[in-house]
Each structure stands twice: as C-alpha cells, then as structure tokens.
Amino acid sequence: MRRSDHTFRGLLIPLALGVVSLAGMGVSMPSTAQADEGKIEVTIKDDGYQVKGHTTPGAVTKIFLRNEGTMTHGFSSRILKDVPVRAEGDAKEVIGRGVKSFHVDAGKVATLIFSKASKVDPATGISETQQYGFWCDIHPHMRGEFLIIETKGEVGGG
Numbered sequence: 331m332r333r334s335d336h337t338f339r340g341l342l343i344p345l346a347l348g349v350v351s352l353a354g355m356g357v358s359m360p361s362t363a364q365a366d367e368g369k370i371e372v373t374i375k376d377d378g379y380q381v382k383g384h385t386t387p388g389a390v391t392k393i394f395l396r397n398e399g400t401m402t403h404g405f406s407s408r409i410l411k412d413v414p415v416r417a418e419g420d421a422k423e424v425i426g427r428g429v430k431s432f433h434v435d436a437g438k439v440a441t442l443i444f445s446k447a448s449k450v451d452p453a454t455g456i457s458e459t460q461q462y463g464f465w466c467d468i469h470p471h472m473r474g475e476f477l478i479i480e481t482k483g484e485v486g487g488g
C-alpha cells in the first residue's frame with residue numbers, strides 16, 4: 331500500500347503544472363479573438379429588450395435579434411444611419427418618418443451585421459467608447475442600448 335502512495339504522489343506534481351500552463355493560455359487567447367468580432371444578443375419581448383454583450387471598434391459585429399414576443403417588433407437606431415448594416419434572416423427593412431428600421435415578426439430571428447470604426451474626440455485625440463440607443467418604431471416606449479467599447483488608446487495613447 332505504501333509503495334502505491336508514493337507512485338501516486340509522484341504523478342500529481344506534473345499534472346498540477348500542466349493545469350497551470352493550460353489556464354495561462356486560456357486567458358490570452360479570447361482577447362485576441364475579441365478584436366475581430368463582436369456579438370450582441372437582443373431578446374425582444376412585448377414589454378422591452380434584453381441586451382447581452384458588447385462590441386469593439388472595427389470589429390465585425392453581429393446583433394442577434396430574437397423576437398420572443400407575440401407581435402412584430404422593430405429595431406431602429408442611429409447606427410443604421412452611421413454605417414452600412416446588412417440584415418440576414420427574418421428581418422424586414424422599413425422606413426418610417428424618414429428613419430430606417432428592421433422589423434422582426436413574432437417568433438422570428440434575424441442578424442444585423444456591421445462594423446463601426448473608432449470615434450476620436452478631435453479636441454483630445456482620444457478614442458471614446460460609443461453608446462448606441464435603439465428603439466421599437468412600432469412601440470416607441472421600448473428602448474435599449476449597446477456599447478462599442480474602446481479597448482485601446484484611452485491610457486497612454488495606443
């Protein structure tokens with residue numbers, strides 16, 4: 331019995347080292363991927379939006395719209411004016427009162443794809459995090475927002 335105890339202990343040390351180095355790799359890898367794509371999930375219910383996630387400047391950003399409500403809801407935002415936005419899935423592009431909106435019927439899903447560059451404050455030269463509100467053009471009390479978070483340049487200028 332005593333001999334097998336020793337063998338077991340000898341194996342534990344290299345195993346523990348292996349776990350530590352794997353954990354170190356796991357920390358650095360996701361941050362590289364985040365620079366290239368952003369994913370924002372917007373769940374639409376009849377009483378409002380639930381927003382999960384954010385994106386970064388220059389990233390290929392996908393907003394996943396999922397209408398879990400019982401009626402058609404819209405997604406309208408200044409982002410639709412600022413950059414070209416491509417829609418995939420069950421989204422209908424409409425223009426109401428001069429403002430573009432994407433309508434998603436009850437139970438349907440759609441993806442909005444765009445890329446927004448950094449916004450630089452001309453006075454300071456510093457890139458700022460951008461906040462975009464959005465709303466339902468059919469039910470204007472429904473409102474949400476998402477962030478394009480600046481990850482470089484705020485400290486020390488990148």
Ligand SMILES: [Cu+2]
Nearest residue numbers: 403404466469
């Ligand atoms: Cu609505």
